[in-house]
Amino acid sequence: MTAATNQADVQARELIGTILAESPLKAAGFIVTIYGDVVEPRGGVAWIGNLIETCADVGISETLVRTAVSRLVASGQLLGEREGRRSYYRLSQSAGREFAAAAMVLFEPFEDRGWQFVHMTGLSADEQMQALQRAGFARLGPRLAVGPAGPLPATIAGTVFGAETASGQKALAAFVADYWDLAPHAAAYRQFLAQFEPIARFLESDAPAAKTSLAVRLLLTHRFRSVLLHDPRLPSPALPKDWPGQDARRLFACLYRKLSPAADAHVARNFVTAVGPLAIATAATDRRLTGLSKQRV
Missing domain, CATH: 3.30.70 (Alpha-Beta Plaits)
Structure with a gap:
């Protein structure tokens, strides 16, 4: 690791600490993010050791990981299997469908459909x-x-x-205000922007180590997923003029693409299944990056 990379790593770790202090993680939710971001597009199977190592990078203990995995198995999201002394977990079919639907929302360009x-x-x-x-x-x-x-x-x-809105465009805001409370969603987007814009600034000149790049990308995805999937995602004409959702989408797309080369290299070097390492890239991961590249700027 060069001195410049080491400094970038220190900066990234400090920013991770700040974000975690503001938005503490729950083990089960973060494991779901690991599966959605890393494991699902590469076949859906992961060794529990990789989950433990990855969660440790964001302060989640091995005990909490094992407890969370057990609960995910009990809820039908994960299925366990053993190979020798190692335990592996795969997504259930129903969880795989849910993950695929969430991935479309996260990685495909937003379309106004009325x-x-x-x-x-x-x-x-x-x-x-x-x-x-x-x-x-x-x-x-x-x-x-x-x-x-x-x-x-x-x-x-x-x-x-x-x-579609045939008339009454000016009254649309009043209609939306009667049935949706958008203020909490706007506040969540603004917090996301405040947390991750500093990372975008230092990534313009420096890059953290591959392991840290994966931790940052997972945290980025975890936070954006929690904000975006709670947003009703109303058609653009119904939103306030200062709506921060599009800025948040652009920031997510930019950071995810910048972090991915190093993060995916770490996955390929370290994540394993019973039949070998996870791939550095697949058709599914390529589709995600392509979809993010189409986000409007």
Whole structure:
């Protein structure tokens, strides 16, 4: 490690410490991020030793990792398997589908698709409504919801109506204010920007070691994922003029692409399965980088 790289590593570690102090991690959530960012696009299987080593870089102990993995197995997200004395964990099929859907939101360019109304049928309308609200929809009635057009949760049964704003553009902000509280989402985006803009500034001239690059990228993905997946992601005309979401998307795309060469090299050198090391790149990781390169600047 050169003196310049060592200095960049120290800087990166200090920034990681600041972010962790402001936004403490939970072991299970961070392990989910490791799978989503590193493991899922490379086959979905990881050695628990790699999880322990990676979590240690952000202050999560081995005991917490093992407890969190056990809980993820119990909840059906991970499946365990042994090869000799080593334990490996793979994603369940249902978790793999969830990870793929989340990856589309994180790594594909955002598209304004307008609005849609959903009228639910069946006896489980309350459960369906809760699923829609988690997906960013607003409740208009016992069986009627409105939200951004796009894929719906798999549990939804009913009639879907496509819609667009035909008139009343000036009143759209009032309509949105009646049904969505966007202030917490804007605050979360601004905190994300404040936490990671300093990293973008020093990456313009310095680069941390590969191991630290992976830790920073995982933390970046973890924080952005938590903000973005809670955002209702409404069509752009419905958002305030000072909406920080697009700036956050650009920052995430820029940092992820800059950190990836070193981070992926660390993965290829250190992450293993029962049949060999994880690949430095796959068609899935290439698609992610391509999608991020298309983010509007």
